[in-house]
Amino acid sequence: MNILIVEDDENKSKTITEFISSIYPNIKLSVAHSYQSGVQMAIDYKYDLLLLDMSIPCLLYTSPSPRD
Numbered sequence: 001m002n003i004l005i006v007e008d009d010e011n012k013s014k015t016i017t018e019f020i021s022s023i024y025p026n027i028k029l030s031v032a033h034s035y036q037s038g039v040q041m042a043i044d045y046k047y048d049l050l051l052l053d054m055s056i057p058c059l060l061y062t063s064p065s066p067r068d
Contacts, residue, residue, distance in 0.1 A: 002028045004047040006038030008056050016051065 003020065007013040013031050020029060030045070032038035035056050042050060 001048045002030070002046065003049045003051065004030045004032065004038065004041055004045075005051045006032045006035065006056060007051075007053045008033055008035075009053070012053075 001024070005013055005016055007016065010033065013033065017029050017031060020027060030041060030047070032041050038050075038052070038056075041047075
């Protein structure tokens with residue numbers, strides 16, 4: 001099984017990975033520390049499970065309005 005963890009807090013991601021690894025030592029874990037890197041990793045690789053921090057900052061880039 002291949003799991004992607006998207007968590008911007010390094011202490012939390014370390015705790016999560018250590019917990020999962022202690023119970024399931026043969027699971028492959030990948031960690032992304034930003035929304036953008038998590039999206040890119042999810043596109044580039046196949047994961048069986050995605051654990052996503054629901055309060056992670058998401059920067060959406062839009063084109064400037066004509067007033068800017």
